[in-house]
Amino acid sequence: xxxxxxxxxxxxxxxxxxxxxxxxxxxxxxxxxxxxxxxxxxxxxxxxxxxxxxxxxxxxxxxxxxxxxxxxxxxxxxxxxxxxxxxxxxxxxxxxxxxxxxxxxxxxxxxxxxxxxxxxxxxxxxxxxxxxxxxxxxxxxxxxxxxxxxxxxxxxxxxxxxxxxxxxxxxxxxxxxxxxxxxxxxxxxxxxxxxxxxxxxxxxxxxxxxxxxxxxxxxxxxxxxxxxxxxxxxxxxxxxxxxxxxxxxxxxxxxxxxxxxxxxxxxxxxxxxxxxxxxxxxxxxxxxxxxxxxxxxxxxxxxxxxxxxxxxxxxxxxxxxxxxxxxxxxxxxxxxxxxxxxxxxxxxxxxxxxxxxxxxxxxxxxxxxxxxxxxxxxxxxxxxx
Amino acid sequence: xxxxxxxxxxxxxxxxxxxxxxxxxxxxxxxxxxxxxxxxxxxxxxxxxxxxxxxxxxxxxxxxxxxxxxxxxxxxxxxxxxxxxxxxxxxxxxxxxxxxxxxxxxxxxxxxxxxxxxxxxxxxxxxxxxxxxxxxxxxxxxxxxxxxxxxxxxxxxxxxxxxxxxxxxxxxxxxxxxxxxxxxxxxxxxxxxxxxxxxxxxxxxxxxxxxxxxxxxxxxxxxxxxxxxxxxxxxxxxxxxxxxxxxxxxxxxxxxxxxxxxxxxxxxxxxxxxxxxxxxxxxxxxxxxx
Numbered sequence: 001x002x003x004x005x006x007x008x009x010x011x012x013x014x015x016x017x018x019x020x021x022x023x024x025x026x027x028x029x030x031x032x033x034x035x036x037x038x039x040x041x042x043x044x045x046x047x048x049x050x051x052x053x054x055x056x057x058x059x060x061x062x063x064x065x066x067x068x069x070x071x072x073x074x075x076x077x078x079x080x081x082x083x084x085x086x087x088x089x090x091x092x093x094x095x096x097x098x099x100x101x102x103x104x105x106x107x108x109x110x111x112x113x114x115x116x117x118x119x120x121x122x123x124x125x126x127x128x129x130x131x132x133x134x135x136x137x138x139x140x141x142x143x144x145x146x147x148x149x150x151x152x153x154x155x156x157x158x159x160x161x162x163x164x165x166x167x168x169x170x171x172x173x174x175x176x177x178x179x180x181x182x183x184x185x186x187x188x189x190x191x192x193x194x195x196x197x198x199x200x201x202x203x204x205x206x207x208x209x210x211x212x213x214x215x216x217x218x219x220x221x222x223x224x225x226x227x228x229x230x231x232x233x234x235x236x237x238x239x240x241x242x243x244x245x246x247x248x249x250x251x252x253x254x255x256x257x258x259x260x261x262x263x264x265x266x267x268x269x270x271x272x273x274x275x276x277x278x279x280x281x282x283x284x285x286x287x288x289x290x291x292x293x294x295x296x297x298x299x300x301x302x303x304x305x306x307x308x309x310x311x312x313x314x315x316x317x318x319x320x321x322x323x324x325x326x327x328x329x330x331x332x333x334x335x336x337x338x339x340x341x342x343x344x345x346x347x348x349x350x351x352x353x354x355x356x357x358x359x360x361x362x363x364x365x366x367x368x369x370x371x372x373x374x375x376x377x378x379x380x381x382x383x384x385x
Numbered sequence: 386x387x388x389x390x391x392x393x394x395x396x397x398x399x400x401x402x403x404x405x406x407x408x409x410x411x412x413x414x415x416x417x418x419x420x421x422x423x424x425x426x427x428x429x430x431x432x433x434x435x436x437x438x439x440x441x442x443x444x445x446x447x448x449x450x451x452x453x454x455x456x457x458x459x460x461x462x463x464x465x466x467x468x469x470x471x472x473x474x475x476x477x478x479x480x481x482x483x484x485x486x487x488x489x490x491x492x493x494x495x496x497x498x499x500x501x502x503x504x505x506x507x508x509x510x511x512x513x514x515x516x517x518x519x520x521x522x523x524x525x526x527x528x529x530x531x532x533x534x535x536x537x538x539x540x541x542x543x544x545x546x547x548x549x550x551x552x553x554x555x556x557x558x559x560x561x562x563x564x565x566x567x568x569x570x571x572x573x574x575x576x577x578x579x580x581x582x583x584x585x586x587x588x589x590x591x592x593x594x595x596x597x598x599x600x601x602x603x604x605x606x607x608x609x610x611x612x613x614x615x616x617x618x619x620x621x622x623x624x625x626x627x628x629x630x631x632x633x634x635x636x637x638x639x640x641x642x643x644x645x646x647x648x649x650x651x652x653x654x655x656x657x658x659x660x661x662x663x664x665x666x667x668x669x670x671x672x673x674x675x
Binding site for chain 2: 096
């Protein structure tokens with residue numbers, strides 16, 4: 001059992017890093033609680049595997065310290081830390097049987113034979129591997145192989161955390177959720193800290209209590225799936241979480257109105273055409289005041305499901321052109337054009353689908369303003385962002 | 386019979402067939418032809434059936450050459466395979482050292498085979514050779530032209546020096562192909578260096594080692610140029626291997642019939658052993674227990 005503290009971790013693969021661009025990880029400082037199920041979510045190349053390898057000890061960070069329960073483990077090799085890791089592709093010892101594979105980490109640690117047998121049988125039972133124990137591991141299917149890799153972590157009674165590096169990539173879709181459920185079950189039964197790297201938001205959301213969203217070598221937000229969805233702290237979180245992602249409109253703030261910017265005259269319209277009045281969206285007074293002071297490019301964000309779409313002109317509705325409808329079964333996704341900006345809206349089943357022209361309303365309490373990519377927040381000090 | 390036109394496709398195979406015929410089938414059939422006839426001169430021949438085969442199979446000098454050959458190939462495999470793996474394991478995995486060590490290791494492979502024999506003759510000569518002179522002046526009598534043991538030692542050194550690099554290159558390629566995750570998992574599982582070698586590196590090298598064993602067995606079983614240059618099969622008959630003996634019969638004595646029969650038997654032995662090795666290595670670590 002361990003909580004894991006990352007203190008000012010930064011890592012560069014170059015021997016002599018100059019600017020921030022040379023760093024794969026830029027300053028990470030956070031504490032992960034004992035017994036939590038964390039998902040590290042981010043696109044390829046955002047540094048999530050690097051971070052995982054730093055936690056497991058396969059990499060030593062260029063800067064900062066890693067602590068397990070206040071014990072500094074930064075310079076300890078992986079076998080001296082009480083962690084296990086499951087890799088993207090199942091790693092097996094081909095020439096051994098399933099039993100020998102599971103017993104291997106214990107055998108290396110000179111555990112008594114009787115204890116080994118007891119642990120292996122228990123873990124095999126847990127992972128439904130009992131019928132295969134006497135078989136060579138090499139001949140099994142990908143999901144069974146991945147379970148063996150997981151089992152090699154579970155057999156060690158001293159293991160505090162299990163790290164997963166995109167472990168379901170090679171698994172058939174219908175087996176994925178079975179394995180994920182198995183992981184949940186193990187998590188509940190043993191209370192281990194689980195850290196799970198993935199670029200699949202569905203996987204992250206269903207697996208984890210807390211999702212750690214990473215972007216360009218930084219942690220941009222740690223939160224429950226609901227927090228990430230409702231309160232993205234960064235435009236990247238808004239864009240990456242949810243399908244489709246959040247709508248973003250570049251804007252400026254005038255009083256309590258957000259004025260949507262962009263070229264007011266769309267390309268293709270001959271010069272001399274009178275400029276159209278740019279759309280304005282009323283926003284919260286306090287947020288507007290903060291946004292006016294904030295540095296960086298201002299953007300207004302709203303989730304597709306919170307956009308109100310009407311097929312008739314309504315009070316405060318902005319006229320938009322309907323460019324496309326995508327039927328997703330239980331809901332529809334509309335592609336809308338507001339001036340030259342594209343918006344997506346989620347329309348619940350049964351609602352009338354407007355043809356060609358529609359009016360959208362931005363509910364004030366659902367609008368988020370971002371300055372330089374970061375959320376403009378009222379009445380809070382910056383903390384975990 | 387309405388499919389007749391389609392059979393013209395067979396003509397597409399013709400070029401390959403012609404090439405293979407000239408490169409393999411016709412020469413082989415010529416040998417088969419010689420092996421069942423007694424040839425006195427152009428146009429003068431009689432069919433003798435299996436007589437040459439019987440004669441060759443009862444030739445004690447051939448038996449001796451055969452055992453010598455097995456001993457030689459066995460020693461070659463016993464020394465070169467472990468040595469090659471050991472060298473490959475110590476070679477650098479990245480940086481400038483990789484190309485330097487690869488080129489250095491590969492150098493002996495680039496030298497023509499008869500030149501290698503000559504190099505080692507000069508190297509081990511007791512009067513002027515660096516090695517021969519040095520070891521003789523230390524009081525150890527060493528002369529590969531006089532002592533059969535010395536001839537064998539020299540031959541083995543030459544062979545190991547010449548061909549271990551091939552095993553090194555193959556083993557190195559096999560090692561480099563192992564994904565990092567295996568080493569990482571082993572390190573998390575607390576595996577010792579020996580366990581990593583035994584359970585990861587060796588099983589993962591099985592494919593390339595199969596090739597290495599096959600190539601080294603066949604090449605050493607067919608060895609001709611180097612011992613021919615170095616010892617000429619002597620002293621006495623102590624280093625007369627199958628191919629040297631074969632050439633003595635065919636070219637030295639011009640006994641084409643027995644030589645042809647000998648060649649065919651030689652060919653079958655190599656085929657048999659290659660197949661046995663292949664089967665043996667492919668089956669290692671497979672076979673599921675029920």
